[in-house]
Structures are given as structure tokens and as C-alpha cells.
Amino acid sequence: MAQSILLRSLMLHRRTVLLPSNGGRLRCLAALHLSGRVGQQMRSGGGKALQESQGGDSNVSTDVRPIGEKIKENTKTASYTAIILAGLGVTGIMFYAIFRELFSKESSCNIYSKALARVVDDPRVQDAIGAPIKGFGETSRRGRRQHVAHSSFDRHGVPHMRMQFYVQGLRNKATVQLESRRDSNGKQQFRYLFVQLDHYPRTTIILEDNRAYDPKPASSALSPSSADSPFGSLALMSNNRDK
Structure with missing residues (x-):
């Protein structure tokens, strides 16, 4: 009897050691739950801190290409x-x-347009070659009309331009010779403007001639180009239409 009582007490003691009471179980569960929440908070807090550190350090370059490639680019x-x-x-x-x-008022196109308008509106030219009148530049061997021949130069410090072009009317043709210069007011004016008829008797129609009003040079030496021909260097120009 005494042995059975002793054996029962030992078994109860072992059960008490192996299986804790309900209070002990609750305390263990609470401790486990608390430790889990603490670990989760630590993980989330660490991730947020990492994101903040990555977002705050925006000046750090993420370009990890080689230096040679950067230099080439x-x-x-x-x-x-x-x-x-x-x-x-x-x-x-x-x-x-x-x-x-x-x-520009000093351009060759502007001077050509102004001279052509003077020639077309002149009654003497209309009677000589017939109306309507049209103007054109040099003509090549293939019959193509090219640019208007002109040359620019300075005489006594004043810009000048010589020009030669052709006009054709209903009956005949003519050659226009002109020289333009800048006056004291800075405006372009014709030094001379001649229309030479190409048909017999090859009359020259003078539309404007202001050579008598040329400014006197400081020296008495005359320009070789002006002394050789009243048309200057344009007298050396050949009419390609005759070629």
C-alpha cells in the first residue's frame, strides 16, 4: 500500500514537470506571440530605414559603366x-x-530690276524694239539664259557697279549698259544707263548720263579703266549669243 502511494506521487510529480499548468501555457504563448511581433516590427523598421536611406542619398550615382565607355559617349x-x-x-x-x-538696295538683283523698269517704260525703247519688252542675262551656247553680268569696284572710295544685260521686244533686241554708284546720301543712282540697239543702224539711246557730276578726285590721275572705254570693263564682255 505504501509503495503504491509512493509510486502515484512520483507519477504526479513527473506529470507536473512535463506538462505545465494552464497558466504556464498562457504565459508561454504570450511570450511567443510577443517575440514574433517584436521580430516583425524589427524587420519592417529595418526595411523602412533602408528605403529612407536609399531615398535620402539621391546624389549617389548608379552609373557603373566603365570609364572608357563614358568617355566615348x-x-x-x-x-x-x-x-x-x-x-x-x-x-x-x-x-x-x-x-x-x-x-539689299545695293544688290545686283535690285539694280537690275530698277534698270529694267526704266528701259521697259521708256517710249524711245518701245518704239525701237517694240512692246512688250523682257530682259535677260547672258545666253549660253545651248540657248540657256544665265545670270546678269556685273562687276563691283571702288572709285575714289565710292562703291560702283557695272552691269550688262539684254532686252528683247516684239521686233528687235538691244544691249543695256549701266553703271551704278552710291551718292553722298548713301543711295544708289545711275552714273549712266544706255540702251544700244542690236539692229542697223545700232543707235544708242541714252536714258541717263550723270558722268559730268562725278566727284573730283584728289589727284589728277585718271583711272585706266574709265579712260579706255565709256563702258569700262563691260566693253570687254562678249555677247555669248553670237557664239
Whole structure:
């Protein structure tokens, strides 16, 4: 009997050691739950801190390419930029030249248009070659009409331009010789404007002649080009239509 009582007490003691009470179980579960929440908070807090550190350090470069590749790309970009700037410069120069040629009062196109208007409106020219009258430049061997022949030069510091072109009416043709210069007011005026008829008797119609009003040079020496021919260097120009 005593042995059975002793054996029962030992078994109860072992069960008490192996299986804790309900209070002990609750305490163990609470400890495990608390440790899990603490670990989760630590993980989430660490991730947020990592994101903040990555977002705050925005000045750090993420480009990990080799230095040689970076230098090659920068050189290519600089070359493209230089080509674009050079193209823009050439385009600007072309537009400036076109604008000056078409709209400048001293351009050959403007002087030609002004002289042609004077020739077309002159009644003597209309009677001589017939109306309507049209003007054109040099003619090549193939019959193509090219640019108007002209030359620019300075005489006693004053810009001059000589020009030669042709007019054709209903009946005959004629050659126009002119010289334009800048006056004291900075405006272009004709020094002379002649129309020489190409048919017999090859009469010359003088539309304007202001050579008597030329400014006196400082020296008495005359220009060789003006002394040789009243038409200057244009007298040496050949009419390609006769070729």
C-alpha cells in the first residue's frame, strides 16, 4: 500500500514537470506571440530605414559603366553638338547672303530690276524694239539664259557697279549698259544707263548720263579703266549669243 502511494506521487510529480499548468501555457504563448511581433516590427523598421536611406542619398550615382565607355559617349555627344552648331552657322550665312542679294538696295538683283523698269517704260525703247519688252542675262551656247553680268569696284572710295544685260521686244533686241554708284546720301543712282540697239543702224539711246557730276578726285590721275572705254570693263564682255 505504501509503495503504491509512493509510486502515484512520483507519477504526479513527473506529470507536473512535463506538462505545465494552464497558466504556464498562457504565459508561454504570450511570450511567443510577443517575440514574433517584436521580430516583425524589427524587420519592417529595418526595411523602412533602408528605403529612407536609399531615398535620402539621391546624389549617389548608379552609373557603373566603365570609364572608357563614358568617355566615348561624351566624345560622340560633343561631336554631334559641334556638327549641329556648324550646320546652323552655315545655314545662317546662307540666309544672310540670300537676304542681302534679294533685298539689299545695293544688290545686283535690285539694280537690275530698277534698270529694267526704266528701259521697259521708256517710249524711245518701245518704239525701237517694240512692246512688250523682257530682259535677260547672258545666253549660253545651248540657248540657256544665265545670270546678269556685273562687276563691283571702288572709285575714289565710292562703291560702283557695272552691269550688262539684254532686252528683247516684239521686233528687235538691244544691249543695256549701266553703271551704278552710291551718292553722298548713301543711295544708289545711275552714273549712266544706255540702251544700244542690236539692229542697223545700232543707235544708242541714252536714258541717263550723270558722268559730268562725278566727284573730283584728289589727284589728277585718271583711272585706266574709265579712260579706255565709256563702258569700262563691260566693253570687254562678249555677247555669248553670237557664239
